[in-house]
Amino acid sequence: MTFTDKAHAAAEHIVQDFxxxxxTHVPGLLTADEVTRFRAAATETLAAHSHTDDEFGTRITATTDAWEHHPVLRELALHPRIGSLAEQLAGMPLRVWGGEVLRKNPGHSAPTGWHDDLTFALLDSRLIFNAWIALVDVPAERGCLTFLPGSHRRGGPAHVELNEYKSDPDNYLFTHWPELHWNPRVTIPLRAGDATFHHGRTAHCAGANTSTEDRLSFLVTFTDADATYRPLPGHDPLDLSPGQPLPDHRYPRTPRPHGAR
Known part of the structure; x- marks a missing residue:
């Protein structure tokens, strides 16, 4: 199914899947013309504002607050079609928390180990989740994502401490939840313009890029509209106070298509 501007309601199976x-996997979230435009903006921003992860060995090149620096990427992060779908998946009001370009270079990347995104979250929120949007074709050999279905519903603590990830980034989830070893694993190759949406507590990983072309994607992070700021021990990067509601001017509510209710 192709998701177009005319589709004001997400298909029920997509919501249920999430x-x-x-x-969940959403084919054709962006049109071909949109992919071309957003890919050009992503490449431009990577050249101007980016860093490469060497600390944890993934060698992913990422931007820093790309959606705040580049107007075209801000347009992507605040795309009404994407925001409307996100709110239907969540079943609650949301705001946009972040939007970054991610690149895995061919021949110089490494696998991204198993993790969940709540490990790194700087928020108290009922729900945090990501839209991972492919700006190029991402077959398995280019490092697409693999998920553990249902892992967001596991018991125990909502998340583990960041220092546990730092001490054992490849195994920390399995140390706390050894039953995850036996979860089925679902790998989702994407065409340019496709997206996956995944819950912040869903365990996932990505392979190395063993192809001959860059893996290029854009990550939009959504959070509950009533979320508040919660710095992590030793990691307090924002000029916000602990417990402060997120300011609307910097983290706006998700927009909806014109005429949507």
Missing amino acids: RERGF
């Missing part, structure tokens, strides 16, 4: 499995 809530039951903790992730």
